[in-house]
Amino acid sequence: MTTLEQKLHFDRIIERVEKARLRVNDHHIVKIVAASKYVDAEAIAALYAIGQRAFGENKVQDLIAKSEALEDLPIEWHFIGTLQKNKINHLLSVRPHLLHSIDSVELAHALNERLERENMTLRALVQINSAYEESKSGFLPEEINEKYAQIHEECPRIHLQGVMSIGAHVDDLTVVRDTLCPTP
Template sequence: MLSRNLQEVIARIEKARIAYSRHHIVKIVAISKYHQVEEIRELYECGQRTFGENKVQDLKAKSEDLENLPLEWHFVGTLQSNKINALLCSPVSLIHSIHSLSIALELEKRLEREKKTLKALLQVNSANEQSKSGFSPNEALEKYIEILEKCPHLKLCGLMSIGAHSEQRSLVQKSFEITQRLFEELKPKGAEILSMGMSGDFEQAIACGSNLVRIGSLLFQKGRFL
């Protein structure tokens, strides 16, 4: 069943990708936060290699249980300063959610002390919703450049945002377009990754230039086809 789910998602991504540009490449992060290591292993056997967790303790525990597999782990949740040490002890490859200057500076301090680097994305609250973390669109460019200058061990390489929480596709579209415009402005600063789109809106996000989609329920659901 998970194999069929993955193939269906890939087919939908391919259609959206080609409609945007045949040269566009889109990577899938399987969001495994509600799922057990057996399901992650099953999806790995179907060909999926990158997984995302939103709790540091879950990322650490699951990566340890699956350390024999060549998986790439992403942290997609809101990071608290008291969880930084635990995160840096895990095999995290990319953190999607740098949501404040203070958390960036805390990470930089620990990374410098441990002589490590970590790739990261700046989170943009493109819909200006109080329920979401991240920088407002008006401050995102300035803060991105400030973090680049002040945090050399935290390797900013793009943006992440969550589409507007709305049934109106036009509002979701607007939130993605705002982040895309910011991303284009940051390309000269080395921005390469635009993480937008989840199970309910990833095709719309790809149409706005997303090259990293975060898919959870569509990949792990059982008992029905997409």
């Protein structure tokens, strides 16, 4: 794909996101975080050159490698994968803008302990397993309020920014929508 084709494709994505945002609420600010887990540092640099600033990685080792390779660019790095407790120190070395996936109270406690030790804070989202899929991690919808409050209370080094969820992995868009936006 040429640079011009990339730019046009990127512009179409921004237009679609903006139209969706306006349908919901014209006061919200939407940020596109490009999942860069399948591309190399060169592809990230090319997207940065046409205006994309936030990138998400799902493996700590890839986040470290790409952030080091692109250290001259002021990229806003996000961690979008499942964080294993033994990778916390490595993740914190990158100082990501946002951790998208606190999926257990145990992980939150371990993360808070390391943050305390390093005198750091971290912005994070709590993950909801809204599809009730065994292959996905996160809190069930009926327990999210309690667990969110518990993490907020017990982990002061974690600055919770909200929640995230991944819809059901099926072809039927109605099912996906229902897992993300259940009706009472």
